[in-house]
Amino acid sequence: MSSDSTYSTNDSTDNVTKGTMMSSIIAILRRPEVGAFVGMLLVFSFFGYFGFDRNFLSPFGTSSWVNAASTVGIIAIPVGFLMIAGELDISIGAVVPAAKMSIAIACGHYGLPILMGLLITFAIAAFIGWVNGTIVTRTNVPSLIVTLATLFAVSGLTLFLSLLLTDRTTQALYSPDWAKELFGAYHFWGFQSSVFWWVGLAIVFFLVLHHSPWGNWIFALGGDKESARNAGVPINRLKIALFMLASMAAALSGVSETILSNSATTTTNFALIFNTIIAVVVGGVLLTGGFGTVPGIFFGTATLGIVQQGIGYTPFDRNLSSLIIGVMLLIAVLMNNTFRRMATTMSTTKR
Secondary structure, X not given: OXXXXXXXXXXXXXXXHHHHHHHHHHHHHHOHHHHHHHHHHHHHHHHHHHOHHHOOOOHHHHHHHHHXXXXXXXXXXXXXXXXXXXXXXXOXXXXXXXXXXXXXXXXXXXXXXXXXXXXXXXXXXXXXXXXXXXXXXXXXXXXXXXXXXXXXXXXXXXXXXXXXXXXXXXEEOOOOHHHHHHHHOEEOOOEEHHHHHHHHHHHHHHHHHHOOHHHHHHHHHHHOHHHHHHOOOOHHHHHHHHHHHHHHHHHHHHHHHHHHHOEEEXXXXXXXXXXXXXXXXXXXXXXXXXXXXXXXXXXXXXXXXXXXXXXXXXXXXXXXXXXXXXXXXXXHHHHHHHHHHXXXXXXXXXX
């Protein structure tokens, strides 16, 4: 009798252990960043193999794609916040050149101190975000349409004011050493200052989204707006704040590029719009809102940087980079959906 009891106890313990392991696997597969991380590893392995002889894995090769990813990554996480909340901001393609010209004209043309130029630049960006958020909340016009209009309006206004104030569409800017160190210098084997801004902001945004009440509000807003409103979430103020955050992040990226290159131009960055959305979607954020993580967006941005820069370290034609990005986007979305279905199926089977 005691022997049978021992066997029964062992079987029960094994079942509990297996159940715990299964629960852990399901919890991991449900994470939005899992597909993004796996995709990043596959892409990195691909370019690491074909670009090994061309120094893709060298410090210089690594810094090239990390630097490229950082300029998008600074903007991608705030835009990801908006997408999790069920909104979208494509005006960032015009905010970046507007920020570039703002600080370049203020400091390079009129000779204002760099701190004053920074204040002016971020104030303009915050105002653009406030306009976007206010129009979206008060009119209920889809944010895609509102920010599309803002994209062209800001682009045209930047060009008009640049010609009016300086009679040119480009402007030089020579910053003091502390500004170059903070925003535009190369550090540690060729990594730009923007890389450290990207990593630092990712940590802050991670804490905000996943370990604060504001993060719960953002997810609630994207999941069910009316329920969030009934629960006391200030949805209008939250939306406006998220649009302002996205615009100010775009301004930071623009300022970093301007100080690094010592110049600015009025050219609207349409490619940045698509690259940012691609990075966020590859990172596991749903276009319908209510689902996503900061680590996932981080991995998605890194994947985009690897593809954009890694193609130059392989024997493949650089013109194929757009094809690879398109295929990567489709595969990433399918992979994320597959991981979610697997988690759901396993969870149902377990019950």
